[in-house]
Amino acid sequence: MAKAVMQLETLTCPSCMKKIQGTLEKMDGVNRAKVLFNSSKAKVEFDESIVTKEDLKKIVEKLGYQVLNVKTA
Amino acid sequence: MIAKINQHKNQITWISGTLIIAAILSKLFHLSGLSNSFLIIATVIAIVPIAIKAWQAMIMRTFSIELLVFIAVIGAVFIQEYTESAVVTFLFLLGDYLEARTLEKTRSSLKELVDMAPQEAILLHADGSREEIDIDLVEEGNRLVVLPGGKIPVDGRIVKGHALINEAAITGESIPANKAENDRVYSGSILDNGYIEIIAEKVGEDTTFAKIIELVEEAQESKSSAERFLDRFANYYTPAVVILSLFVFAFTRDLHLAITFLVIACPGALVIGAPVSAVAGIGNGAKNGVLIKGGDIMEKFAKVDTLVFDKTGTLTKGKPTVTDFHNLTSMPTRKLLALIAKAETISEHHLGQTIVKEAEKNGIDLSRFQITESEAIKGNGITATVDGYSIVAGNRKLMNGKGIKINSGASIYAIEREKAGNTAIFIGINGELAAIISIADQIRDDAKAALADMRANGVKRIIMLTGDNRHTAEAVANELGIDEFHAELLPNEKVEYVKKLKDQGAIVAMAGDGINDAPAIATADIGLAMGEGGTDVSMETADVVLMADKLSQYAHAFALSKATIRNMRQNIFIALAVVVILLLGVLADQVHLAGGMFIHEGSVLVVILNAMRLIGFKTKIASEAGKTDGRQREKLVA
Structure with a gap:
């Protein structure tokens, strides 16, 4: 199980947060996703054998939000 | 697209x-x-x-x-x-x-903190050459160099050199600390002047600084009950507005009115009003060295009416020193101290450690002694056998339990020492009372002012619970004007006492340090930990962490919580009042679509601006503590 922290562009509406969180959680291989509204970060626990961090980044960008950087631990 | x-x-x-x-x-x-x-x-x-x-x-x-x-x-x-x-x-x-x-402005305090994160480190190779590397590449055990003006890249221990280090990012404390070999240093602090080489102990997400940022980020997300209520409210409110405006259209047959109603009833300021206050308040705390873990904690903290303090390390500095060594034997004092200190090496209690330090200070080499048997008796003391001497060190209870008699002369001496604010430690050797060691701890400089400030802010009762003896406790309680104190308590008795207070209907904040207070901290409505250097346990279990171990930070946090909750209420009131007035205006045909929208957006800005006042929130006590910092800094520079 890997953990990724994505720094997103500044989030301004709480509903964007729900949107990103919901979409990430529905992805195959994603265990848990949490979007921090005030620090504009998405924390994701995922299975590396099913999805990659690039996939995570792509899906958030498809929703229309910029991903500034992704850190994995 | x-x-x-x-x-x-x-x-x-x-x-x-x-x-x-x-x-x-x-x-x-x-x-x-x-x-x-x-x-x-x-x-x-x-x-x-x-x-x-x-x-x-x-x-x-x-x-x-x-x-x-x-x-x-x-x-x-x-x-x-x-x-x-x-x-x-x-x-x-x-x-x-x-x-x-x-x-962005309300979030600026956190951003300022994040920006203080170090980006690179200077790695020292075995051959003495230096290499600048990215912070993410530093590994545990690396030897790093920090130069004047540079940031300490990771948590570690100084192995060479000494320096004045500004730890404001961690503790909110602006006087630089003097650090030398074997001292710990923390990522995010700045080397004012000097030169040090350190061995990396914690890197990346494990550093105290990274943990602080993570805690603050999480805290800003956690919602107060007012926020949760408003979130739920908005979930029903928004669809309800659509239905209501359909009703308006059905009754009046006026599409224009129905549309106006729809726009004006938007819950904009209502949704954002409470969370912005919490974010700004938590940010202010973080900047002043206080971690408050969420809006819900602030809400409860603001209601606290009873403060419970541990004594040692909380109301006092927790850096006790030996003030007197009363030798009752014919043995040379130096030898006696050595035997006792060797026995105390097994103790994790700070009093025991003080005796060990006293021996080391006198240049006694403890490794020359042999310790065979040893036992720590929680809350009472220790027993050990050193070089064949059977040693018992601890309080009166322990002496009684081990059948060691304290004659009236020794007893009077001990009580005198205790009334002067010392802790008396009795030492028995081979079944006889051999010495009485007096240890004293100073009351924190800002304790009196901080307690007075919190009383002025609505605290009704201040209670001190301590494992220390009655006389010492009384001396501290009198000095600080504490309402009630209970001495000679074990950790579980502190928990019982906190529970009893809660049952009586008090809202209790418990402040303590160290692992032995952790259960009582967890039991109280609000648990505060003194987090100097940030021990993981205290940072994780407590609701509020005081990073520089200052009681003036406690008073600031209390006043800040009250101000934040007040601010939240003002925002909710502003938001509701604007919506109600606008809706009435629409129904009375006084407010039109564009004008209504203008006022609506204006109210959103007003609540954010109102919350921004919290970023600069200052308390007299915290700024006075800042002034003394300044004076001390001048002294240091001179």
């Missing part, structure tokens, strides 16, 4: 604004056809980003404010109110822009 539109939202806003001005000018020259086309273009351009957001929220099955605005604008175009449709979309986007800008 969607990302592109979102990126260019600001330009879209300005284009739409310009078109509206062009429309107004054309109208002045009686070119109403041209004017209308400008307005229609403005509406169409500006509605796009709104429609996207409304649609995306719909997919997620949430009713968004954007949806309300979208419906209203479509309605306005339908009844050919182009001025209104254009102005409403423009104001909505402008409001969005201003909101983003001001929200």
Whole structure:
């Protein structure tokens, strides 16, 4: 199980947060996703054998939000 | 495509604004056809980003404010109110822009902290050469160099050199600390002057600094009950507004009125009012060295009426020293001290460690002694056998238990020492009382002022619970004007006492340090830990962490919580009042679509600006502590 922290562009509406969180959680291989509204970060626990961090980044960008950087631990 | 539109939202806003001005000018020259086309273009351009957001929220099955605005604008175009449709979309986007800008300000305290994170480190190779590397590449065990003006890159221990180090990022404390070999240093602090080499012990996400940032980030997300209520409220409120406006249309047959109603009833300021206060308040705390773990904690903290303190390390400095060594034997004092100190090496209690330090200070080499048997008796002391001497060190209870007699002369001496604020430690050797060691700890400089400040802010009772003896406790309690104290308590008795207070209906905040207070801290309504250097246990279990171990920070945190909750209430009131007044105005046909939207967006900005006042919130006590810091700094420089 890997953990990724994505720094997103500044989030301004709480509903964007729900949107990103919901979409990430529905992805195959994603265990848990949490979007921090005030620090504009998405924390994701995922299975590396099913999805990659690039996939995570792509899906958030498809929703229309910029991903500034992704850190994995 | 969607990302592109979102990126260019600001330009879209300005284009739409310009078109509206062009429309107004054309109208002045009686070119109403041209004017209308400008307005229609403005509406169409500006509605796009709104429609996207409304649609995306719909997919997620949430009713968004954007949806309300979208419906209203479509309605306005339908009844050919182009001025209104254009102005409403423009104001909505402008409001969005201003909101983003001001929200950034409320989050600025955290950002300032994050910006203090070190980016690179200087690695020292075995051959003495230096290499600058990215912070993410530093590994545990690396030897690093820190130069004047540089940031300490990771948590570690100094192995060479000494320096004045500013730890404000961790503790909020602005006087630089003097650190030398074997001292710990923390990532994010700045080397004022000097030179050190350190061995990395904690890197990346494990450093104290990274943990602080993570805790603050999580804290800003956790919601107070008022926020949770408003979130739920908004979930029902928004669809209810749609239905209500349908009713308005059904009854009045006035589409214009129905649309106006729809826009005006948006819950904008209501949704954002409470969370911005919490974010700004928590940010202020973090900047002043106080971690408050969420809006819900602030809410409860503000209601606290009873403070419970541990004594040692909380009200006192926790750096005790031996003030007297009363030798009752014919053995040389130096040898006696050595034997006792060797026995105390097994003790984790700070009093035991003080005796060990005293021996080391006198240049006694403890490794020359042999310790065979040993036992620590929690809350009472220790027993050990050193070089064949059977040693018992601890309080009266332990002496009684081990059948060691304290004669009246020794007893009077001990009580005298205790009344003077010392802790008396009795030493028995081979079944006889051999010595009485006096250890004293100083009361923190800011304790008195901090307690007075909190009393002025509504605290009714201040209680001290301590494992220390009655006389010492009394001396401290009298000095600080504490209402009640209970001495000679074991950790579980402290827990019982806190429970009893809660059962009596008191809202209790418990402040303590170290692992032995952790159960009582967890039991209280609000648990405060003194986190100097940030022990993981205290940072994780407590609700509030005082990073510089200052009681003035405690008083600041208490006043700050009250101010934040007050601010939250003001915001909720402002938001509700604006909606009610506007709705009444709409029904009385006094407020129109564009004007209503203007006031609406204005109210959102007002609540954010109100919350921003918390960023600069200062208490007298915290700023006075700051002044003494300044004086001390001047002394250090001199």
